[in-house]
Amino acid sequence: MKRFVTLLSVVVTALISCCPMSHCAPRGVWLATTHDFGAFDEALGVVRCTFDVVNVGDEPLVVLAARANCGCTVPQFSDRPVAPGDTARITVGFDPTGRPGRFSKNVVVTTNATPAKTTLVIKGAVIGTSNTLRGRYPVDAGAMRLRSSSLSYGDVPRTATGGQYVEGYNASPDTLRPVVVSHPRHISAIVSPAAVPPGENFVISTVFDPVASQQWDIVTDSLTVEAAGREVVLHTVAVVKEDFSGMTPAQLDRAPVISVGSEKLDAGRIDTGGKPLHLVVEISNKGREPLRFRRVYSTDKCLSLRVPDKAVKPGKSVKIPVTVDVAGLAGREMLNSRIIIITNDPANPRTVVRVVGELTR
Numbered sequence: 001m002k003r004f005v006t007l008l009s010v011v012v013t014a015l016i017s018c019c020p021m022s023h024c025a026p027r028g029v030w031l032a033t034t035h036d037f038g039a040f041d042e043a044l045g046v047v048r049c050t051f052d053v054v055n056v057g058d059e060p061l062v063v064l065a066a067r068a069n070c071g072c073t074v075p076q077f078s079d080r081p082v083a084p085g086d087t088a089r090i091t092v093g094f095d096p097t098g099r100p101g102r103f104s105k106n107v108v109v110t111t112n113a114t115p116a117k118t119t120l121v122i123k124g125a126v127i128g129t130s131n132t133l134r135g136r137y138p139v140d141a142g143a144m145r146l147r148s149s150s151l152s153y154g155d156v157p158r159t160a161t162g163g164q165y166v167e168g169y170n171a172s173p174d175t176l177r178p179v180v181v182s183h184p185r186h187i188s189a190i191v192s193p194a195a196v197p198p199g200e201n202f203v204i205s206t207v208f209d210p211v212a213s214q215q216w217d218i219v220t221d222s223l224t225v226e227a228a229g230r231e232v233v234l235h236t237v238a239v240v241k242e243d244f245s246g247m248t249p250a251q252l253d254r255a256p257v258i259s260v261g262s263e264k265l266d267a268g269r270i271d272t273g274g275k276p277l278h279l280v281v282e283i284s285n286k287g288r289e290p291l292r293f294r295r296v297y298s299t300d301k302c303l304s305l306r307v308p309d310k311a312v313k314p315g316k317s318v319k320i321p322v323t324v325d326v327a328g329l330a331g332r333e334m335l336n337s338r339i340i341i342i343t344n345d346p347a348n349p350r351t352v353v354r355v356v357g358e359l360t361r
Contacts, residue, residue, distance in 0.1 A: 025057050025058065025059050025113070025114060026055050026057040026058075026059045026060060026061035026062075026082075026084070026111070026112055026113040026114075027055070027056050027057035027061075027113050027114050028053040028054065028055060028056070028057075028061055028088075028111055028113040028114070028115075028118070029053065029054045029056050030051060030052070030053045030054075030118060030120075031051070031052045031053070031054065032051060032052075033051065033118065033119065033120050033121065034120070034121045034122075034123070035049040035051070035092070035120075035121070035122050035123075036122075036123050036124060037049070037094070037122065037123070037124030037125075038124055038125070039124065039125040039126075039127055039173065039197065039198040039199040039200075040096070040124065040125075040126065040127065040199075041126075041127050041129075042096045042097065042098075042099070042100060042126050042127060042128050042129045042132060043129055044096070045095070045096075045097075046093045046094065046095045046096075047093070047094050047096070047124075048091055048092065048093045048094075049091075049092055049122060050089050050090065050091050050092075051089070051090045051092065051109075051120050052087050052088070052089050052090075053087065053088050053089075053090070053109075053111070053113075053118075054085075054086075054087050055082045055083065055084050055085065055086055055087070055088070055113065056084070056085075057084055057113060057114075058084050059084065060081035060082060060083055060084070061081065061082040061084075061088060061111055061112065061113045062079060062080075062081050062082070062111060062112045063077045063078070063079060063082075063088055063090070063109065063110075063111050064079070064110045064111055064112060065108075065109070065110040066090055066107055066108070066109045066110070067107065067108050068092075068105060068106070068107045069105060069106045069107075069108075070105050072094060072095045072096075072097075072099060072105070073092060073093070073094050073095075073105040073107065073122065074092070074093045074095075075090055075091070075092045075093075075107045075109075075120075076090070076091045076092075076093070077089070077090045077091070077109075088111075090107070090109060090120065092107055092120065092122055094122055094124075096126040097132075098132055099126055099128075100126050100127070100128025100132055100133060100136060100137075100169060100171075100199065101125065101126060101128075101169060101199065101200060101201045102123070102124070102125045102126075102199070102200045102201065103123060103124060103125070103126065104121060104122075104123040105121070105122050105123070106119050106120070106121055107119070107120040107121075107122070108120075125197060125198060125199035125200050126199050127171065127172075127173065127198055127199040128169070128171065128199070133145050133169065133171055136169070137167075137168070137169045137171075139232060141225075141227065141230040141231065141232045142171075142172075142227075142228055142229070142230040143170060143171055143172035143174070143176050143227060143228040143230070144168060144169075144170070144171070144176060144178055144225070144227040144228065144230060144232065145168065145169045145170075145171050146166055146167070146168050146169075146204075146225075146232060146234075147166060147167040147168070147169075148166055149166075149232060149233065149234055149235060150234065150235045150236070150237070151164040151165075151166060151206055151234055151235070151236045151237075152164065152236075152237050152238075153208045153236070153237070153238035153239075154238070154239065155239045155241050156208060156210050156238050156239065156240055156241070157210070157240075157241055157242075157243040158210050158211065158216075158240055158241065158242055158243060159243050160210070160243075161207050161208060161209050161210070162207070162208040162210070162238055163205070163206065163207050163208070164206055164208070164236075165203050165204060165205045165206065166203070166204045166234060167201060167202075167203055168191075168196075168201065168202045168203065168204060169200075169201050169202075170196040170197065170198055170199060170200055170201075170202070171199075172198060172228065173198045174198060174228075175195050175196065175197055175198065176195075176196040176198075176202075176227050176228060177194060177195055177196070177227060178191045178196065178202060178204070178225055178226070178227040179191065179225070179226050179227065180204065180223055180224070180225050181224050181225070181226045181231070182223060182224045183206075183223035183224070184213075184221045184222075184223070184236075185212055186208060186209045186210070186211075186212035186213035186214075186219075186221075187206055187207070187208055187209070187221065187223060187236060188206065188207045188209070189204060189205065189206045189207075189223055190204075190205050190206075191203070191204050191205075191225075192205065204225060204234070206223070206236075208236070208238050210238070210240040213238075213240065215240060215295060216240050216241075216242070216294040216295040216342045217239060217240060217241075217294075217295055217297075217340060217342045217350065218237065218238075218239055218340075219237070219238045219239075219240055220235070220236065220237050221235075221236045222234060222235050222236060223236065241349070242294065242344060242346075242349055244346035244349075247346060252346060252347075253288075254287070254288040254289050255287050255288070255289055255344075255345065255346050255347070256285050256287035256288075256289045256290060256291035256292070256312075256314070256343065256344055256345050257285065257286040257287035257291075257345055257347065257348075258283060258284075258285065258286075258291055258341070258343050258345045258348055258351055259283070259284040259285070259286050260281065260282070260283060260284075260341075260351055260353060261281070261282030261283075261284070262281075262282075262353070263351075263352070263353055263354065264353070264354045264355075264356060265279050265281065265322070265353060265354070265355045265356070266356055266357065267279060267324060267335060267355065267356065267357030268357060268358070269357070269358050269359075269360050270324070270326055270329065270335060270357045270358065270359050270360065271326065271360055272326050272327060272329050272330045272359055272360070273326075273327075274326055275326070276323050276324060276325055276326060277323070277324035277326055277357075278321065278322070278323055278324075279321075279322040279323075279324065279355065280319045280320065280321060280322065281319070281320040281322060281339060281341075281353050282317055282318075282319050282320075283308075283312060283317065283318050283319075283320060283341070284312070284316070284317040284318075285312040285313065285314055285315065285316055285317075286314075286315075287314055287345070288314050289314065290311035290312065290313055290314070291311060291312040291343055291344065291345065292311045292312075292343060292344045293307060293308055293311075293341070293342070293343055294342040294343060294344065294349075295307075295340070295341075295342040296308075296320060296339065296340070296341050296342070297339075297340055298337055298338060298339050298340065298355075299337075299338070300337035300338070300355075301325075301328065302324060302325045302326075302328040302329055302335075302337070303322060303323070303324060303325075303337055303339065303355065304322070304323040304325070305320060305321070305322055305323075305339065306320065306321045307320065308320065320339075320341075322339065322355065324355070324357075329359055332359055333359065334356070334357065334358055334359055335355060335356055335357035335358075335359060336354070336355075336356050337354070337355045337356075338352050338353070338354055338355070339352070339353040339354075339355060340352055341353065
């Protein structure tokens with residue numbers, strides 16, 4: 001019995017000396033974990049690359065799973081054991097169809113080795129086909145494509161600023177440098193990045209300053225972007241409003257109150273061959289503080305307005321002369337225009353008066 005125990009001890013010692021516990025396992029070393037396809041055409045279809053892992057351990061290595069974070073990325077592998085010193089290969093395919101722009105996808109590979117999980121990364125930039133770009137970036141300016149040709153800031157308080165942006169895309173195989181070549185003083189703009197690699201995106205970021213615009217209510221304008229000899233005009237619109245949210249109940253109780261003599265001016269039958277027509281809008285202040293005009297205007301170029309330069313005192317009235325250029329109405333079937341009156345009445349800061357008439361000739 002004593003001899004058997006001694007023999008067993010010798011065998012165990014020999015096994016330990018031949019295969020230390022720290023080495024009796026598969027261990028994988030990846031030759032690379034990132035692959036950059038660079039810029040390539042969407043029309044090429046599925047592109048593929050390979051990743052190799054070397055088994056530097058002392059036991060067979062087995063790839064158990066490989067999962068991508070997107071359906072456009074498909075990994076392929078063999079689950080056959082890889083002997084020590086041999087290499088396992090993972091093939092990763094990426095489908096660029098309908099995916100213009102820069103991409104970065106992950107594939108998590110699980111093995112029985114140490115470490116058990118490894119993340120492989122594929123990246124690149126897809127230069128989209130004309131069909132794909134037509135849907136994603138419909139504004140076509142040659143190498144430069146934009147998602148929209150308009151910037152809407154929505155309601156902008158007079159005491160704040162409004163921000164808006166447009167996404168762009170470089171549809172060429174060369175580096176693109178979009179530049180905002182003209183813009184109104186109340187809109188600042190910047191293009192980022194300044195140099196856009198092939199197949200990659202950029203952003204035109206803008207800020208609208210209502211004070212610099214010196215206007216109230218609807219403010220429209222435009223800015224121009226140029227790249228590779230082509231220009232695109234971006235149309236802008238913002239609605240500048242007065243912020244009454246900080247007024248106390250007492251201030252609201254004493255606030256001015258606008259009252260319009262009539263919300264519709266009926267010019268009757270208008271002879272387009274006649275002389276200019278003169279109408280009047282009467283405005284009264286039924287509040288307890290002065291009523292101030294922020295803006296009085298019409299989008300109809302046939303209407304001319306003379307805006308009062310003084311506030312309307314409580315209990316007082318003022319008349320706003322309106323001149324209708326009847327000759328300019330030629331070709332219309334009727335006169336149906338609007339006069340917009342912007343004041344400091346917190347309950348009714350925007351008042352609309354319609355101007356109507358039947359045209360004859």
